Amino acid sequence: MAKATSKKTVMTHPESRRETKIDSSIYEPFKAAILQSLKGSKGKIFSELTDDVVKNIKRNLLRSKDLSHGILFLSFVILKQEG
Numbered sequence: 557m558a559k560a561t562s563k564k565t566v567m568t569h570p571e572s573r574r575e576t577k578i579d580s581s582i583y584e585p586f587k588a589a590i591l592q593s594l595k596g597s598k599g600k601i602f603s604e605l606t607d608d609v610v611k612n613i614k615r616n617l618l619r620s621k622d623l624s625h626g627i628l629f630l631s632f633v634i635l636k637q638e639g
Contacts, residue, residue: 562581564580565578
């Protein structure tokens, strides 16, 4: 049986320069939510940015009814609350 391959995005850590591959279907919604949050602002502190990203992802998940990213979103919220 052939294994289905998904497109990956390579992310590089800014300090360690370590590369990590992440599924593009997960990366793109988060990238879009971050860019949407920063659009028109002069900058945000981390907590403001993460709050906006959570709101944007929630809104887009509810709008599209795409639950495939739901688990990732919940893990993002949990990590945000722990950190």
